[in-house]
Amino acid sequence: MKFSIAAASVFALTFLSAAVKADSYTDIIAEFCDGLEVTTPLDTDVLVSGSNATVTVTRVANDHEKTITGLDLYSVDSEGTPKYIKNTWAGQYNLQTSASISDQIPQDTAAGLYYYRVWVTNMIDGQHGPDCIKTSRTFKVATDSHTNEAGFTSYAQSLDDVSYYKPEFAKGCFGLTVKSPAEGETQKQNSHVAIVLQRDSASQTDALTKVEVYRALEGPDKMVDTIWVGKEALANAFTIKDQLRIPSDNFEPDAVYYYKIDVTSQVKGETCSFQSGAFKITA
Known part of the structure; x- marks a missing residue:
């Protein structure tokens, strides 16, 4: 699957001294807050x-x-x-x-x-x-x-x-919602899907580490594809863009599917999982 990440957040800092020099907001926070x-x-x-x-x-x-x-x-x-x-x-x-x-x-x-x-x-x-x-x-x-x-x-x-x-x-697994895809939506194979995450500014979730697609039909839910693995800091508004391509051997038209989002927590050693609403896929 083709995959990209777009993150949006608003940051504000006021500096009262020219002594502060950094390439980015992230560099500044690391320098002063680590x-x-x-x-x-x-x-x-x-x-x-x-x-x-x-x-x-x-x-x-x-x-x-x-x-x-x-x-x-x-x-x-x-x-x-x-x-x-x-x-x-x-x-x-x-x-x-x-x-x-x-x-x-x-x-x-x-x-x-x-x-x-x-x-x-x-x-x-x-x-x-x-x-x-x-x-x-x-x-x-x-x-x-x-x-x-x-x-x-x-x-x-x-x-x-x-x-x-x-x-x-x-464990710090709160304050993050997968707003889209929503429950009951229908997507098409090969279509572009926006996976929209909404993170509360007071959430203890920290960084995105994995995105997977799961199928629910009969018995336990089945992971049918891993579309991204890495580490990306979470902003309060976060969009993951995916081209939906379920492999033919894992495609069931009667099933529902959902995205599973794995993230790290600000609590040391803890990880969290969230999921989108269940949606149908048409060929």
């Missing part, structure tokens, strides 16, 4: 509404002066959509190699998965340079807890209840 990591909260943490979370940021030491300037709390809803809750902290906290801020989870926070977006500002000649935005792992929030005499803690919500705590979201 080596930063939000190490707590952990995905194994369980916090209760109204309790305090410890947000820890680490960095690889270099010549750039960095300051933590804000904490934003986000939730992940049942559909995998990031939801901004509020800015829970704003200030100036100097970051050498490690810094921790104690931050209260709002008292009215509902049960579910949450994470922090941390704003780290680079100072250039005493002035505001580019910001780095890093996210924590998702962590569980329960509305209440009780610890018995034996020291065992129970929570108002079962920590295994996937209606509150979906494991794939804890």
Whole structure:
């Protein structure tokens, strides 16, 4: 299959010093933001509404002066959509190699998965340079807890209840939707298909690594063609252009087909898969 990638995104940076020189936005972000990591909260943490979370940021030491300037709390809803809750902290906290801020989870926070977006500002000649935005792992929030005499803690919500705590979201697999092809569409063999990805700016998905076509008829779904393998950074609007050519030995006119999209997560070592709506193919 013939395949191409087109990505679109909007970036804005204001530089107050001529000292900043880079060939591209990507180069700038790499220069100022590589080596930063939000190490707590952990995905194994369980916090209760109204309790305090410890947000820890680490960095690889270099010549750039960095300051933590804000904490934003986000939730992940049942559909995998990031939801901004509020800015829970704003200030100036100097970051050498490690810094921790104690931050209260709002008292009215509902049960579910949450994470922090941390704003780290680079100072250039005493002035505001580019910001780095890093996210924590998702962590569980329960509305209440009780610890018995034996020291065992129970929570108002079962920590295994996937209606509150979906494991794939804890891996950073949320905030990406395959908008096209849509469910129920009909495509033609040899036609050009636009596979449209919509990525939320607060998603933890990171880079496209593989695109495959699957067939669903009877029994398990079958992978019928791999159309691309590589690594391409995901923008918030992303289009993959494919010339649809299902090999004749894998073409079934009564079947439905869908694209499977594999991506990496910003969570180290994790990968995610998303799929388009199921569509028919005519010869």
